Amino acid sequence: MTSPRYDAVLLLGFGGPESREEVLPFLERVTAGRNVPKERLAEVAEHYHALGGKSPINEQNRALAAALEEALRARGIDLPVRLANRNSPPFIVDVLRELAAEGATRLLAVITSAFSSFSGCRQYLDAVEQAREELGEGAPVVDKTRTFFNHPLFLDAVAERVADALAQVDEREAKARLVFTAHSIPLAMANACDYVAQLEDACALVAARLGRSEWQLVFQSRSGPPHVPWLEPDIETHLRALAQIGKKSVVVCPIGFLSDHVEVVWDLDRVAASLAEELGLEMVRAGTVGTHPKFVAALAEIVEERLGLREHRRAEGAFPALPDRCAPNCCRYEAQRPTAEPTRPRS
Structure with missing residues (x-):
């Protein structure tokens, strides 16, 4: 050892x-x-x-x-x-x-x-x-x-979860829309970091593993007061848009979440799934990477x-392997505190 x-x-x-x-x-x-x-x-x-x-x-x-x-x-x-x-x-x-x-x-x-x-x-x-x-x-x-x-093994794990979900859409697999979701955050927070760019890069890399050229990144679990702008579109808006253009099936991958916690099982498996059924959309949710x-x-x-045991730091896509140590002010931003609604917990 x-x-x-x-x-x-x-x-x-x-x-x-x-x-x-x-x-x-x-x-x-x-x-x-x-x-x-x-x-x-x-x-x-x-x-x-x-x-x-x-x-x-x-x-x-x-x-x-x-x-x-x-x-x-x-x-x-x-x-x-x-x-x-x-x-x-x-x-x-x-x-x-x-x-x-x-x-x-x-x-x-x-x-x-x-x-x-x-x-x-x-x-x-x-x-x-x-x-x-x-x-x-x-x-x-x-x-x-x-x-x-952007670690290739993380991306592989996500892609395998999506492949399992696509397999559940039977003969319509080739036509099922692939939608990735991540937690929405305030625009001010997003502008202070590479959150969206990292998500887009990871989504593209996962989609490429599956031979998918078409995919969409949307957001979920928004909270806070209406006057504070957050990342969009949200998953419910996007599902309605898919139904309006005649799509029949969608595979949703919560790439921004590592485990099936409350925001996944409530916001996707209950709220989004209920809306999809109402719209006549077949929705299959891919599992999170979990273990x-x-x-x-x-x-x-x-x-x-x-620990100094690996000479090569593996990474794919537009970003290199990021430093272990963050810069002193990395990702900092001035929050606008809500006064009427709580920030929905990530759990």
Whole structure:
């Protein structure tokens, strides 16, 4: 086994409630300081209650952590992989405290987001620094791995999930429209990073693997006040447009999400699927990468890069393999805080 210069890997997650009793406290943490009415929080909480009173995200991330630890061990790397969340137990600060008590001095963070943005990367780094400041002297140093949207194994995993979905559209496979979705973000946030460009590049690379020249990137899960512009078009608008031009089937790939959490199973499997049925569209949703072996292997490779065990950093498309360390002000932007609606949690 390799004795790396890190004591553990942190899998940084958004977090989510794991019981009905945790739903409202979780939503209150996510929307803290945004003056969101309790009535609106209760409305969003009903999405969780309708799905059994919990988010599947922690269970899925624990499975990913276990798969990554196993993949590293198979490569001769003896590193524990610990889940640490921004918004629910196990909180980042608590995991850092526990690891410090076990003697850890240096950790390597893998963020559960493939694409660069304030909410998908910078907020995680800020949360880690806040946790380290809270712990004070003796807090472990935390480095990060690179963003992996253009790693060929991640792209392979997405393409295989889409291929499985296309196979469900029987004889109309060749005519089914391919639509990729990602979380909408405010335009001000998008303008401060390469989120859209990275998504478009990844979508093109996945489509090329499938021999598809036609595809569309749309967005979902928009929140915030109506006067603040967010990325468009949204999935529901696009489904209506497809129906209007006579399309009969669509395969939806949530490329912007790594696991089938609430925003996938509610916004796509319930809301979008219901609309598609109403419009007479056959809609098949591709699975997220989850613990797909090729995706897990991609994460193992970027950990190996940080350990100095790989000379070549694999990447495809218009972007190179991005640096491990972000620039000091990377992805920062001035948020316009909503006063009437909460930011819908990524869980």
